[in-house]
Amino acid sequence: MIDRLAIIGVGLIGGSLALALKQAGEVKHVVGCGRNEKNLIKGVELGVIDSYQVSIADAVKGADIVVLAIPLGSMQTVFEKIAGVISSQTVITDVGSAKASVVQVATECLGERIRQYVPGHPIAGTEKSGVEAGFASLYQNRKVILTPLESTDKDAIETIDKMWRHCGASIEYLSVQHHDKVLAATSHLPHMLAFALVTFLSGLNDHDEIFRYAAGGFRDFTRIASGDPVMWRDVCLSNGDALLSLIDAYKDELDLVSDAIKNQDADRLLELFSKAKSERDSLVGNC
Amino acid sequence: MIDRLAIIGVGLIGGSLALALKQAGEVKHVVGCGRNEKNLIKGVELGVIDSYQVSIADAVKGADIVVLAIPLGSMQTVFEKIAGVISSQTVITDVGSAKASVVQVATECLGERIRQYVPGHPIAGTEKSGVEAGFASLYQNRKVILTPLESTDKDAIETIDKMWRHCGASIEYLSVQHHDKVLAATSHLPHMLAFALVTFLSGLNDHDEIFRYAAGGFRDFTRIASGDPVMWRDVCLSNGDALLSLIDAYKDELDLVSDAIKNQDADRLLELFSKAKSERDSLVGNC
Numbered sequence: 001m002i003d004r005l006a007i008i009g010v011g012l013i014g015g016s017l018a019l020a021l022k023q024a025g026e027v028k029h030v031v032g033c034g035r036n037e038k039n040l041i042k043g044v045e046l047g048v049i050d051s052y053q054v055s056i057a058d059a060v061k062g063a064d065i066v067v068l069a070i071p072l073g074s075m076q077t078v079f080e081k082i083a084g085v086i087s088s089q090t091v092i093t094d095v096g097s098a099k100a101s102v103v104q105v106a107t108e109c110l111g112e113r114i115r116q117y118v119p120g121h122p123i124a125g126t127e128k129s130g131v132e133a134g135f136a137s138l139y140q141n142r143k144v145i146l147t148p149l150e151s152t153d154k155d156a157i158e159t160i161d162k163m164w165r166h167c168g169a170s171i172e173y174l175s176v177q178h179h180d181k182v183l184a185a186t187s188h189l190p191h192m193l194a195f196a197l198v199t200f201l202s203g204l205n206d207h208d209e210i211f212r213y214a215a216g217g218f219r220d221f222t223r224i225a226s227g228d229p230v231m232w233r234d235v236c237l238s239n240g241d242a243l244l245s246l247i248d249a250y251k252d253e254l255d256l257v258s259d260a261i262k263n264q265d266a267d268r269l270l271e272l273f274s275k276a277k278s279e280r281d282s283l284v285g286n287c
Numbered sequence: 288m289i290d291r292l293a294i295i296g297v298g299l300i301g302g303s304l305a306l307a308l309k310q311a312g313e314v315k316h317v318v319g320c321g322r323n324e325k326n327l328i329k330g331v332e333l334g335v336i337d338s339y340q341v342s343i344a345d346a347v348k349g350a351d352i353v354v355l356a357i358p359l360g361s362m363q364t365v366f367e368k369i370a371g372v373i374s375s376q377t378v379i380t381d382v383g384s385a386k387a388s389v390v391q392v393a394t395e396c397l398g399e400r401i402r403q404y405v406p407g408h409p410i411a412g413t414e415k416s417g418v419e420a421g422f423a424s425l426y427q428n429r430k431v432i433l434t435p436l437e438s439t440d441k442d443a444i445e446t447i448d449k450m451w452r453h454c455g456a457s458i459e460y461l462s463v464q465h466h467d468k469v470l471a472a473t474s475h476l477p478h479m480l481a482f483a484l485v486t487f488l489s490g491l492n493d494h495d496e497i498f499r500y501a502a503g504g505f506r507d508f509t510r511i512a513s514g515d516p517v518m519w520r521d522v523c524l525s526n527g528d529a530l531l532s533l534i535d536a537y538k539d540e541l542d543l544v545s546d547a548i549k550n551q552d553a554d555r556l557l558e559l560f561s562k563a564k565s566e567r568d569s570l571v572g573n574c
Contacts, residue, residue, distance in 0.1 A: 217412070276481070
């Protein structure tokens, strides 16, 4: 049982974590903190958090666990603010979609308290954002990746591992670098492709008509283009190198399709699409 | 009421059309035809079709309407077979995802009967295929695009227009060229991007792990990569020029994202993603 949980950033991810732990009966008090007081008031009204603080120092005081559920670009500021005030008993974690950049600022800011920090990333979300979008079952049967450092305290890891299990998630351990490479391929690249498709089509002359005839496949394909722009900006700034090399390599793959079309190469096209179909069909059970 | 409907190609699209018309009580007898007799027997067993013929000439005999629900690459063979045997009372339509290539072979094959042919394209489907995948509500609230020629008989258009309305669809009229341009952007390009993403990721060294950490967004994004490979091969062969120029232009759009990442241009990234989000959000009601 967590006596006091501090959530910095009460949006979809942080709010759903609070709701899941409450539903599981595994938290006594959740204090929320964020830059937008209206949002925090709404969080209390909705029962997502029990109280709120506008000052980070006040929010983390006496907390067993502090969760940073904020865009990657805000991590440094928050780590700087908690560094001097956090107790030796508090475990810190985050939910950032890229890990190397967060680990770097945490290392710079936390000093010896870095041992109490467990980098994390729940592989869950929707295209919606904000505290109203939160729901208790968001993490049910989802994976949470933890990327502890060699120096990370074993008890701290255990605490965060348990917290996510109470939300219904399964826990996986990866190195920071491995996480960032895998997620660039699985998540960051597809988001870039979807963003680019929507901006591309909206720039065409007859874009009204194009969107008018869009069917279900298009809707599914572009859903992730509705993701939070600030979050995705920060992912690009934090995991840019991995992403850039994937975008380049993806363009080469797209050239294979173009070449086959150019050459009217029916066999090659069938081979490419059959491979894609069988790969996609085989992973339906996984995701 | 349609007395006799002949469906050439009893799969998801043709089968769902039969089921929808039966449910609406708007067809007396559906005869199916196709190359795979087992599939036709299953169609009868499932109640999708009332009888079947393995010979196209036998299937279209006495039919009020003949629907070609087959891959684009099979259109020519079928048009050649029905050309000599079709009566002057029969209306012909098809469901091909690209229209110029079908209109061309129809024109070459049908002679004066071309007036009885109404090119069509229901904007509906799932990633599944085959007669078992068919269901009566597939066309409910979906658009069907008809692209009649100047010479097309007005009564024939009216017949096909009505047929689709009985399935719950709304009918839109476009020129052949306009249809192919719009669909290349809305449907054909996104499918190429999804196919290429899946084959790209499956070619990476750690692809097992990549798919292992794929979440819901990835599943949605790549669902269309499970489309029928033969159908998509034929779309590429039939609408290649439009598709090639879109793929090229899309790559330029992707370069805008890459450049912004390379330059760590936070404002530009936020602008691109905000534009994509607002465009995507605004079309949720449309598709």
